[in-house]
Amino acid sequence: MSTARDRILAAARANKPAETPLPTVPDFWGDNSLERFSTVLASIGGEVAQLASLSDLETTVHKLWPEAKLIASSLFTPTLRIDQHTPTDVLADVDLAVLPVELGVAENGAVWLPEANMLHRALPTVTQHLALVLDERCLVATMHQAYARLPDGPGGYGMFVAGPSKTADIEQSLVIGAHGARSLVVLVY
Template identity: 40%
Template sequence: MTSKQLILDKIRKNNIVPKSDLPEYTNFGLTFENKFEEFSRVLNTVGGDAIDTTKDKLDEVISSLYPDEKVIVSNIEESKLGNFIANDESDPHNLRDVDLAIVKGEFAVAENGAVWLKNSDNRHRSLYFIAQNIIIVVKKSDILNNMHEAYEKISFEDKGYGVFVSGPSKTADIEQSLVIGAHGPKSGYVIFID
């Protein structure tokens, strides 16, 4: 027996940890009486805005926010404003001229103003970050209180890309001064529909 094997055997023999159950943590984390209101407040502090509307008014609201945008990608069925099909592009660099991306959010988290984006129908994850402006559309019933609830909804068994996004791109590295749109969308809205 080698000295290495001897050491490992002694560690295994003397490193006995009794099996114990993890504590229960029901009702854990922050909860909010009005999740939409809290989400809106937090999102506003990071440079984004939340809007509440209905499916039939969605395109009208988006058009009022961005009346002059020319190249629009929409990967949600509730909006008919898209005039550029990002999935037809083989090279994600070709998305550099996208003025507005209208994308689906799976759910929103009131605690931190973040939205989980995981759309398997979206060929290019760079769409979320290369567009000049982004609108994330989420069902109002899909607002969660906190990240504990969020992680219960995420399936890590499913392969693919997923990301939490909160507002437009921003940085505060330089002189601790917040700069919006430094390295991604310069504006961001989360629109909740019923």
């Protein structure tokens, strides 16, 4: 008896239509300004905050999140050390994660957060609040340019994050803070 794999592949081979060409996707240029990125991000519930320089990060974080007790970060000495072996119950208590991102997309307010920058895969969604640190020079206009510039392809795991976790599943009323981070600030330097 043939396997499901063989049967599916054979059926796909037998039933597929005549080959059609794979199109080349043009590079649609567009606006990659910080202004555009900030406007779009604000429209989806996120926020941009300016950093004078990366060395200001820690003081800015404490100023913007005075209430945050357990802060995880790879960019300054954190109040809670997280790595990929951190147990779930510790992760569950994180108030704020401050993580670097590789690029930002002006058309939709998304930033690329690869696994290597996450400390733990669950950290960006399990943390109550999320701050992502972006070099202004790494802004691109559209998703086409973003995918072309992913430093390490998709990596083992990586996500575009556009704003805080949200839902409109109850009568289409927008609620920020569904399961993931309740707020998202992109700190731009």
